[in-house]
Amino acid sequence: MSDLHAPTAPAGTAGAGGHPGDARRVLLDVQDLAVSFGGIKAVAGLSFSVHEGEIVSVIGPNGAGKTSAFNCISGFYRPNAGSVVFDGESVTRKKPSHITKRGMARTFQNVRLFRDMSVLENVKTGMHSHLGQNVFDAMLHTPRYTRSERQCTEDARGWLDFVGFRADDELLVTQLPYGEQRRVEIARALATQPKLLLLDEPGAGLNHSEKNELMELIRKIRDLGVSIVLIEHDMGLVMEISERVVVLNYGKEIADGTPAEVKANPVVIAAYLGEEEDE
Numbered sequence: 001m002s003d004l005h006a007p008t009a010p011a012g013t014a015g016a017g018g019h020p021g022d023a024r025r026v027l028l029d030v031q032d033l034a035v036s037f038g039g040i041k042a043v044a045g046l047s048f049s050v051h052e053g054e055i056v057s058v059i060g061p062n063g064a065g066k067t068s069a070f071n072c073i074s075g076f077y078r079p080n081a082g083s084v085v086f087d088g089e090s091v092t093r094k095k096p097s098h099i100t101k102r103g104m105a106r107t108f109q110n111v112r113l114f115r116d117m118s119v120l121e122n123v124k125t126g127m128h129s130h131l132g133q134n135v136f137d138a139m140l141h142t143p144r145y146t147r148s149e150r151q152c153t154e155d156a157r158g159w160l161d162f163v164g165f166r167a168d169d170e171l172l173v174t175q176l177p178y179g180e181q182r183r184v185e186i187a188r189a190l191a192t193q194p195k196l197l198l199l200d201e202p203g204a205g206l207n208h209s210e211k212n213e214l215m216e217l218i219r220k221i222r223d224l225g226v227s228i229v230l231i232e233h234d235m236g237l238v239m240e241i242s243e244r245v246v247v248l249n250y251g252k253e254i255a256d257g258t259p260a261e262v263k264a265n266p267v268v269i270a271a272y273l274g275e276e277e278d279e
């Protein structure tokens, strides 16, 4: 399997929005991010940062702007204001393909896989950003192409194995149960060799034992040197897995701290109680 390389630049100090006292290098720094849709301010001045090797959860009531923030950070939405600096480079308003190449990968709230492709082909699409093939190699099936295809298949199977995929990788993804589709999506994201992985509600639709396996997998990914940011509604999962929790309400962060700090924060409690009253 391909090696995953964590960034090797020297450690700096925590940037604005980071947790005080965290001396690890800041990998992602989001400052004053904003995006609106018509009159709706989905993200309204969000600032937070993520350090190398950190697991951070982003939580908040429904409609708080979590997915919109992910979409701005990963290039799927163009923010109206603010900045996103990733691994020392401004990636604000850059295309998703550019951001993926720089080392940021993501999954989606509703699994997004190529429905007419097999599991293996789906994972192989994650590798195209860093393959040495060109269109002539592919057309003429040169020895270089054949070699690289073989390596690609081997690596894709390695990632499927890593995420604990148990079914037949020649199946179409639509033939898989939901939990397995989620694993394939994570395998495809890992195949891009990311430094940072954004997971949008990875626990949604999973049963209790699948959620435990997911937590194990997230820790395994972090142990490769990959930083992880997850949006998640399952508070049990969030509190157990996260080193730090960023809480959003109305597009802004209202708290940023350890799970224990956030759980005891009256502003956070009020935001969630407000949600219950709205229902």
Ligand SMILES: Nc1ncnc2c1ncn2[C@@H]1O[C@H](COP(=O)(O)OP(=O)(O)OP(=O)(O)O)[C@@H](O)[C@H]1O
Binding pocket: 037, 040, 041, 042, 060, 061, 062, 063, 064, 065, 066, 067, 068, 069
């Ligand atoms: N493409 C869009 N067009 C119009 N409005 C949008 C769009 N994307 C998000 N919104 C609106 O922006 C607000 C924030 O939505 P977003 O999905 O980011 O919240 P969220 O915190 O991820 O919510 P949930 O937890 O329910 O997934 C909502 O009012 C939503 O309706």
